[in-house]
Amino acid sequence: MLKAYTSSLNLKSGHVDLSHGGGGRAMAQLIDDLFIKHFDNALLRQHNDQALFNVPAGRMVISTDGHVISPLFFPGGDIGSLAVHGTVNDVAMSGAKPLYLAAGFILEEGLPLADLERIVISMAAAAKACGTLIVTGDTKVVERGKGDGVFITTTGVGLVPDAVRISGDRAQAGHAILVSGTMGDHGVAIMAGRENLQFQTSIVSDSAALNGLVSDMVTAAPADIHCLRDPTRGGLATALNELAKQSGVGMLIDETCIPMKAEVKAACEILGLDPLYVANEGKLVCICSAHIAEQLLQVMRAHPLGRDAAIIGEVIDDPHGFVQMTTDFGGRRIVDWPVGEQLPRIC
């Protein structure tokens, strides 16, 4: 293939300008010298406006997620790795094996190319680590003050194994509720990373791709895992309320069983946050048949991303679809939907 440009991209001190979104030489160079260079794979090198791949007959899922996190770089990750993990996890929450990703970048004029390169390298590493390929993409540039550095919308496709039947509307009374690890790490790490907060913690984001853990789980219990969801925006409370609403059931969880780091608990107290509503980016909620719960828990704990997994409660009959929690003090309270927004731009 011929090249459309001769001088090299100034990755050290250059900035994104409007020409990088114009479809001309500057955009061709940005795509070649940054995106294709790091995401490198045969499908992307087709250089077409779409990527072509072979699929076997079966059930496929598609999921998309926009990433607008602020700040772009945070303890434990950055918008690049998050954009891969977020979409890989949404695909994996159907039980599917994620295959390919598409990435759409909306860049703000003035973004340092060095920052963009760091993000792209991080995305490439994250995609490689979880066995997916970024096979197509798009770049748009908006004027200074019309965006915020970079937004990344990633879309993923994956294939669902034959025996697997996972959906948010399949929870039934008697099923067990499990989580894969400690709750609230991501949200607290982001809050601590925000410049306007005088707050320091050693907590880092849990941002991680869960497809390996999910694969182990569906292999162990293909027909007995009924719901999977990653408790991102709105945290565990929101994920449970979503599932309760979809399935038309209630849930009863036990506060003492919810894994949580002491530091996260302390940070939430200082910040006035309820940790049940704080976002996670490397954890999942699983609803499974009760008889398989203990065995599944051991499978989860055997995986590095499920070390702190726990059974936290059970699905109950409830025409109102309430999520209730037995508290530390022994009483019960309703864990309601969040109403406002406690942590904007968390993902």
Place this chain on the structure above:
Amino acid sequence: MLKAYTSSLNLKSGHVDLSHGGGGRAMAQLIDDLFIKHFDNALLRQHNDQALFNVPAGRMVISTDGHVISPLFFPGGDIGSLAVHGTVNDVAMSGAKPLYLAAGFILEEGLPLADLERIVISMAAAAKACGTLIVTGDTKVVERGKGDGVFITTTGVGLVPDAVRISGDRAQAGHAILVSGTMGDHGVAIMAGRENLQFQTSIVSDSAALNGLVSDMVTAAPADIHCLRDPTRGGLATALNELAKQSGVGMLIDETCIPMKAEVKAACEILGLDPLYVANEGKLVCICSAHIAEQLLQVMRAHPLGRDAAIIGEVIDDPHGFVQMTTDFGGRRIVDWPVGEQLPRIC
């Protein structure tokens, strides 16, 4: 399914606020009462973070496109219809039949809900008109001044018919170059729609889904269409340069053969634009075997979106990959890549 809210969305005088991106009640309501209501289909009603569908064994394509057009509403369309057409066209340019779309919204705090509703209704109508379904999505909200009303990233998947082999690297000397209609309409319509320009024209955007036209073309000549590309950002000049670069060939086009509305030509003269570099959103460039060119032209002209189709030149041997044009006056000039950005935020 149970509902998470009781009062209805204020679509008349309400605005997007940060809670609409928070994962709680407000977001659930926005999704139910706006997105699912208008995009309505069984896959979306699964209410999961991904959509599941069956695929036959075969070749699939995926394509993604971010849409940041300004203004949001313009003569001949809006960001909603454009976001459907843009991605459907990118999928169709492989010869594929587009099946499903995913839509990621990045909303700016303060966007009138009435504007968002108008955009969503327009997207729904565009998707229906071209036989695709919007099956999954995502909504993020950024603070006022960190976005620009609404950005929409759409991703599409489609299936490629068996005999079809279309890719930008398949152009060879001797092939014919066709376009499906008049060039430059979209870009001129957008420029005229921008408030800061004292410029009026009756030109409207050509924004349209080309999958029906492509289907007729690949049915008529499945093995003899080698390249398809929609000349969007950077216009015809950029699309031809991209194909020349990918295939390692030259191109020779004839200015007198390029269909162009007199009004577009006049507007470009006034605005100081070269119409070959002005964006289209409902046109395609086709490179096909020479012996099939006349027959394919008739197939294209028989479709409403190909009425003004024309053969504009041929692929030639050229180690430099230059696109050359015989001008109105009889001389030849090189139609180079665009260097800067003449029309930012055009799509």
